[in-house]
Amino acid sequence: MGEEAHADQVLPILDFSEGLVLKKQGTEEWKAMNNKVREACENYGCFLLLVKDEIPVNLREEMVAAMKALFDLPEETKQKHTSPKPYQSYEGKSPVIPLNESFGIDDACELDAAQAFTNLMWPQGKPSFCEAMKSMTSKMMELNLIILRMILESFGLGDHYESHAQNTTSAFRFLKYKAPPPSNINNALGLVPHTDKNTLTILCQNDVQGLEILTKQGKWVEVMVPKEAVMVFVGDALKAWSNGRLHAVTHRVMMSGDKERYSYALFSLPKEEVVIEVPQEFIDKEHPLLYKPFNFAEYFTYFTSNTREDALELYAGV
Numbered sequence: 367m368g369e370e371a372h373a374d375q376v377l378p379i380l381d382f383s384e385g386l387v388l389k390k391q392g393t394e395e396w397k398a399m400n401n402k403v404r405e406a407c408e409n410y411g412c413f414l415l416l417v418k419d420e421i422p423v424n425l426r427e428e429m430v431a432a433m434k435a436l437f438d439l440p441e442e443t444k445q446k447h448t449s450p451k452p453y454q455s456y457e458g459k460s461p462v463i464p465l466n467e468s469f470g471i472d473d474a475c476e477l478d479a480a481q482a483f484t485n486l487m488w489p490q491g492k493p494s495f496c497e498a499m500k501s502m503t504s505k506m507m508e509l510n511l512i513i514l515r516m517i518l519e520s521f522g523l524g525d526h527y528e529s530h531a532q533n534t535t536s537a538f539r540f541l542k543y544k545a546p547p548p549s550n551i552n553n554a555l556g557l558v559p560h561t562d563k564n565t566l567t568i569l570c571q572n573d574v575q576g577l578e579i580l581t582k583q584g585k586w587v588e589v590m591v592p593k594e595a596v597m598v599f600v601g602d603a604l605k606a607w608s609n610g611r612l613h614a615v616t617h618r619v620m621m622s623g624d625k626e627r628y629s630y631a632l633f634s635l636p637k638e639e640v641v642i643e644v645p646q647e648f649i650d651k652e653h654p655l656l657y658k659p660f661n662f663a664e665y666f667t668y669f670t671s672n673t674r675e676d677a678l679e680l681y682a683g684v
């Protein structure tokens with residue numbers, strides 16, 4: 367593996383077990399956890415989170431079974447899922463990442479989003495898929511907002527939470543990665559290196575590993591995601607709002623072995639009209655302003671037109 371290493375030695379694994387997060391807000395235990403979450407986001411831009419109480423294992427299993435049925439649909443059915451917005455259609459067979467197929471779904475937590483998507487894919491109905499998607503997206507969104515609240519409280523900016531939450535919408539993505547061909551059985555590119563552009567991402571996967579992160583020291587490391595854990599990523603929108611205090615980590619997927627990887631992600635992001643502006647509390651002598659106020663939707667359009675990895679600095683850097 368040369369320069370690469372396993373990230374499980376370095377990446378924090380946090381545990382919200384026994385309903386810590388839901389039941390103990392405001393306690394010393396809750397405050398200590400907030401600090402751990404913030405520190406992980408500052409130092410790594412991501413962390414592993416054990417969620418056996420928040421997202422039951424049987425729901426995760428149902429979700430993967432539902433996704434297998436989705437990706438097994440005929441190509442012409444999958445291609446019915448289209449959108450003028452980038453990353454919101456069915457995509458597959460890209461020459462750059464031929465192992466990858468994905469579906470993006472806008473406003474995934476709206477009441478009828480799961481129903482509308484299910485109806486498009488299975489006009490005759492598929493209640494098991496619809497139910498799994500509905501409960502999973504709402505649990506992932508709830509978790510996403512809890513983590514946002516924890517980060518804000520840890521910075522002493524808890525009073526910003528309500529307006530953040532009101533200004534937040536979501537997108538969802540289903541991803542499948544085929545096993546690499548025998549000619550390229552080790553380390554075939556599954557997903558290109560990128561930072562997430564949104565606020566916070568919660569990523570779940572089946573038991574096929576492949577996720578890698580680029581550390582601040584410039585080393586690619588594999589992340590071994592435990593069965594009951596999800597990955598949490600800071601995106602560009604939150605990095606910018608925090609005046610660069612939080613890190614948005616570059617990550618990619620590399621496929622090896624003979625099994626298919628399934629993953630799904632819930633992205634929280636600012637609503638279309640929202641302008642991201644660094645709060646005064648983040649600006650001082652040691653932390654001069656790094657980002658001009660910018661509209662998130664315009665930034666996203668800018669990124670999709672050039673896909674440069676330094677898009678945030680180019681677009682909004684002071």
Ligand SMILES: O=C(O)CCC(=O)C(=O)O
Pocket residue numbers: 539541557562569571577617618619629630631
């Ligand atoms: O499939 C994965 O594990 C990574 C997905 C991802 O990084 C993304 O969709 O932004």
Ligand SMILES: [Fe+2]
Pocket residue numbers: 560561562617
């Ligand atoms: Fe990502």
